[in-house]
Amino acid sequence: MTTFYNESLSNQDVKQLDRKGVFHSWSAQGSLDPLVIKSGSGCRLWDYEGREYLDFSSQLVNTNIGHQHPKVLAGIKAQLDELATVAPSHANYARGLAAEKILARVPAGFDKVFFTNGGADANENAIRMARAITGREKVLSAYRSYHGGTGSAIVATGDFRRVPNEYARGHVHFFNPYLYRSDFWAQNEEEEGARALQHLRRIIESEGAESIAAILLETVPGTAGILVPPKGYLDGVRALADEFGIVLIFDEVMAGFGRTGKWLAMDHFGVTPDLITFAKGINSGYVPAGGVIVSERISRHFDENMFFGGLTYSGHPLAMAAICATLDAMEEEDIVGNAERIGANVLAPGLKQIAERYDIVGEVRGLGVFQAIELVEDRESRQPLNAKAMGQLKASMVECGLLPFVVANRIHVVPPCMVTAQEAEQGLSIISDALGSLKR
Known part of the structure; x- marks a missing residue:
């Protein structure tokens, strides 16, 4: 043994x-x-x-x-004694409870959670949902970003690791705000935010808004440098997405679930996207887990339309138990x-x-x-x-x-x-x- x-x-x-x-x-x-x-x-x-x-x-x-953390270890052990694994097609209490606890900590208007194995495949599936609901292909994301190491997620990523891995199609990049190294000759945050938004508008217009399914944006870019966006920038991105019928995805994989001092980093800015991706802090990585928090508008689309996505370990019971115990402990303490x-x-x-x-x-x-x-x-x-x-x-x-x-x-x-x-x-x-x- x-x-x-x-x-x-x-x-x-x-x-x-x-x-x-x-x-x-x-x-x-x-x-x-x-x-x-x-x-x-x-x-x-x-x-x-x-x-x-x-x-x-x-x-x-x-x-x-x-x-x-003893409460998270106890939660995993209790689930292990009950049921170690189950197919995602079945209903399982731990999975349903994890979804309920996550939805209780996000703004109104979200009603479903699609569970994945981590942050990369959370972003993959958010992109898949956006393309399905819009009938469009292109995804806009920032050069200063990291969205994961899998097919579309690594191409959505902006840093140097994207370049040897550009096999996915339909990805376009833009410059997000970074006043310390401004690409827009800005002298203050107000100028940086406004000019970054004008740049994004020009990218949308030049690429053809009718071809763009999603804007994928880390709420606070993490690996790229912990770049807190200027006041009003995320509001402006939300307005552009609404104007052109584009799905807005906030990547909260690194910034979410306590990291910024709020349950979600987006809570600092009062801006609500259409999809939220998460992983990492949701259960501190004790058992691999991630997911997409789906707005009611998008989840209703899939009531009558097939969602062409799935994972063998989606909502794995041990990962779900870890999520439930983590969220409870974070609140209690x-x-x-x-x-x-x-x-x-x-x-x-x-x-x-x-x-x-x-x-x-x-x-x-x-x-x-x-x-x-x-x-x-x-x-x-x-x-x-x-x-x-x-x-x-x-x-x-x-x-x-x-x-x-x-x-x-x-x-x-x-x-x-x-x-x-x-x-x-x-x-x-x-x-x-x-x-x-x-x-x-």
Whole structure:
């Protein structure tokens, strides 16, 4: 019988086993040296030699409720004793209850949830719904975005990983707002938002509105840099979608379910899309799950029309139990409120102090426990800090016991939503020390 608890295992044993048989994502395999993780609790992780790490990455920005939350583990175990798996065509209590709990936390006008295995296939199926209901093909999405690694999701993605994978058809990209590196020569947020909307209008007109099924937009782009949209921008996108009969999809996979200090990031802006995609924080990744929250208008279309989509593990009972337990625990323990308070009272002021202390910090920004430090060679040129320096920073933080989320020239400050003030301050202190010790 296989056992996963073995006191004699070392970090090297586990790493050798990994390198012998595991093929890693987004990597050249020969140069990998993965960090070994054995166990975790809350915001803490440990390796096989007892070394502790403060998780300021939330893994891939998904462990919103922290590691090994006892209520979520209990929910999964209870469902495991009842029924481990069931086909999606059957009715199952855990699936229905998960849908009910999700719908209770979104604006009025949504009435169904289509469950998937993660965020990428949530976006795939949202695109499929938009194309089916409009009879159109094109999907507009931002260059500064990440929507997943599967067929249409990776082509909807704007970053460099799209380019070797452009096999899906009908995708068009536009520039979303990013005042710090404005593509519109804007001097303030009002100009950036207005000019970005005019740019999007011209893309719609030039591509032919009658050919566009959907606008797919991360409410707050995450991997691209935690880019909080200017006031009025999302309202303007909603107005353009309405004007041209386009389905508006908000990708809340990374930003949703507590990350920004609200149940959904869209709650900050008061704008309602037609479809909402989710994953990650919905159950902190304890069992893979994602989905599409479907507006009543769109779900009614499929009352009489076939939906040509489905997944063997759609609404898997263990994943649904994890969702139910996560949402209950987040509400009972005010974890969403904690994310808001930690962001406003600890992270934001702490990052501002770091920005004032180090001239390689170009900008800090974010909401809740969804913050970013953008690093530059110098503030005048705003040239991104080089890869060698970023590598040194990452190594320094790990050496000091912090597990960071580093993307390009940025440190994303994204601890679990239940992080304490003391843990947040500890993490900021390690980041500050690493910046201070950087060899220039």
